[in-house]
Amino acid sequence: MTTLADIAENQRLFMLSINQRMASFEDHLKTSSPGADLSGLHKDFAAFKVHVWSVLSALQLQITELTRSVDIIEMRHRKKFLLLGGVPETPGEKVPEVVATIFQSKLGLADLRPSSLTVCHRLGAASEGHARPILFRCADSTFRGLIWKSKTKLKGSPYVVSEFLTRQRQTTFSTARKLFGVTNVWTMDGNINLKLPDGKRRRVFTLEEVVELGAEHGKLLEREGPPVSHTESNSALALVSSRSRRVTKRK
Incomplete structure (x- = not known):
């Protein structure tokens, strides 16, 4: 390597x-004289x-x-962490209690307590009008598995459970959803999977793979301004793929 x-x-x-x-x-x-070959x-x-x-x-x-x-x-x-989105922020909130209450009522996990979460806090800097996602980790990996398997029960509610992807994978995942649709792109254990228009399923790792697959199936990203040249596209891909570690300290 x-x-x-x-x-x-x-x-x-x-x-x-x-x-x-x-x-x-x-x-x-x-050393060349004027007029030299x-x-x-x-x-x-x-x-x-x-x-x-x-x-x-x-x-x-x-x-x-x-x-x-x-x-x-x-x-x-x-992979040890998950994100819970769509939870309104309130002053003085006790995030572990909020998360435990949601999973108890929405997912039927009566045994999950605030103490079951070894890590549980809002992610990123606070901003007005925007509820930050909650990053959490369960002390017992069994709870993580149960939460992930039963997350479909949250359908119809404002809450969404997702994986804590790296910056590179999150960009690839978001782009794939724009090209192929939300229901045709999902993650499992940090891997990005998508269902192509021809019914075939593919696992993708990079933004470049997603863009190439989109072009093969006639799906192009909409953008304002002049078309992106091949050189500009490669530069953008290289920039996206550069690692920028996300800070997960409690805010």
Whole structure:
């Protein structure tokens, strides 16, 4: 598996190679007399460009691999947590009691108590007119399984139980729902699954996969402004895939 040390060493060697080649070009130009034949230099520069792009592509592949590995590790930790959305915020609220009451009344989990939740607090900064989701973790993994399996009982209520996805997976999940519809996209153990228009089911890992599948089935994201070029699209995907760990401290 690619490590940060591998990427750092490759970058060091790459910069050393560039500096040496650029110094060679500069020396050649300085020693060339006016009107000299520079066709050889042009060929060398063309070869240099090919070399630069090949190395950049290799580095990009390593970064993508490393990003995916970090995402897998982070999601492994987040599987222990769930999110409860749609719960109005009130001043001085006791969040564990609120959550326990909802699950007792809506899901029939009479044995679940506030003490059953080892972690239970609002996520993110408070904002007027917006109820923050509640991040919680059950002391007993059995309760987590029961909550996840019975979450369909919340249908028709303002409450929604969802997985605590990484930033990268959340973006991929949201985009997939926009393209294929809410009922055709779901998560299980942090994995994103979708049902395609032809009835086939696929598991996707990246935003790029979702966009490509959407294009194959004639589903494109709506956006304002001029069409996105291939280069801009790749840059956006690279930006989205960069890891930004979410802070889960109590607010």
